[in-house]
Amino acid sequence: MARRLVNLGNGFWNIRCTMKFAGLINLGTQVSIVRLNSGRFVFLDSYALHGEIRDLVMALTKDGSLVEAVLNLHPFHTLHCEAMARDFPKARFYGSERHHRQCPAVFWQTETVESDTVAEIFGDDLQFSLPAGIDYISEDEKVHAGSLLAFHPASGSIHVDDTLNILPVPHFMRGRIQRLTLHPSLQKALTSDDGAAEDFCAWLEVLGRRWSNARTLCAAHNGVLRFGEGEFEQLARTIAARARAKLIE
Template sequence: MSIIQLENGKFLIIDTIEMNDKLRKEIDQLTNNGQKIEAVIAAHPFHTLFFPSFYQAYPNASYYGTPRHLRKITNIPWKGDFTDCNIRKKWEPEVKLRIPAVNFKISFFHFKIFKFCVFAGIFVDACEIGILRLKIGAEFINPLPESSNHFISVFVYHPYSKTLHVDDTIMYTEDPGWILRLIGYKRGTLFFHPSMDSDGLHPTAAAPYLFRDWMKNMLNDWKFDNICTAHIGVKIGGAHEAVTTLLEKTEPVFAKLSEENKKKNPDGILPDGMHPNTNVKDDKCV
């Protein structure tokens, strides 16, 4: 869970954790017994367990989630989900939100002769031939299988503190447990969620590279220094450089996944139940 104070003095709660008396007292003191909580953001489709109890404690805040939150937790009166561009933009420029590897582009080709454009053999003052291209990298609306595909989440960036909040898509551990050490993770390791190698990305040849390119754009636009990840770690300082290095080291994995997907799915067709999200253009709302 992360807590961001806005310029208006109110607070955003990003994800929830199990409440205890100590935490409840701290949040009450910070937010005037919840009166200053402007909104609660559910950023990861599968982080659902503690939202009902948090809502019982703070029912007057506005709650926003992923499509899965709205489907699964029906006792919370959600204000909307993050496929809605206006909700993602709601707290800009103070807080910025993006959904990884979901892009929508329209390309226009212009054919001009002198001051005119020619289309179908006819001279007109202006014309555009548009080609619609969907760029799809990962499933956000209905991630399947539910038992393992916990890869995609909403990235939340707070420029003032230079902090990036990421649930599961990127993970960090300062002191890995024995299971993580057993599979090769060392102290201070930053890594992508293991489901990226199996179900996390769409099963197309393009998907791994779309996610990689989305990450590159994010790194170019967001100059964070700290990263807050779910479950096991917060990295203070040096996070931008560390994520950049992680992305570079993962290039062979992207190439391998792309080649495997190309063999299994040469036509790049999305299986039933997966969604091309179409309200994002180069990470910006359309």
């Protein structure tokens, strides 16, 4: 998967990035750019920009001078935070408590990215949702199901790392296999609270209703999925029902 900039319209761009496992297999990752109503920009997640993509981003943001903030949404996506901080030194950086620990060289804002304060600061342009019933930061470093989801109503774009995945289904099989799915480590991410699995399923159903006008979902490792009218809400209900059957019943 080559690095590419995808314009999803109305001030939302998604960059499909390269992330190789063992230097061979490209798992893919992402960063999104949102133009705020103010005309300034925020990044969703971090990535070390190079080549043509970097040139395009710098032209869009006037050499980074218009970048207001970088919101690092997934606590286990930390590889590129320091590079982003070097590229955009005047931006405010928000991350989880784990970002603060893993990347101490970055000057982090006191408020964590999942806080109500951050949601209020950017509430005119973005909506956020933290999944219920699962750990945002798991004690098991291999469990990455928890993440903070972001929605840009103006473009109908959802940015999500890991909690929701897109299966890389071949074109001839699409329509037969549901491409939107949950992260495979979800069961291990459940909290120890009674009813945690039901809390997660209920959260997903509410998310579908709340963001029912979503038109696109950008997932960290498998690309971009587009929806017809009302399709995201329907898919959220379907996935929640399957998760409920597997985790509870």
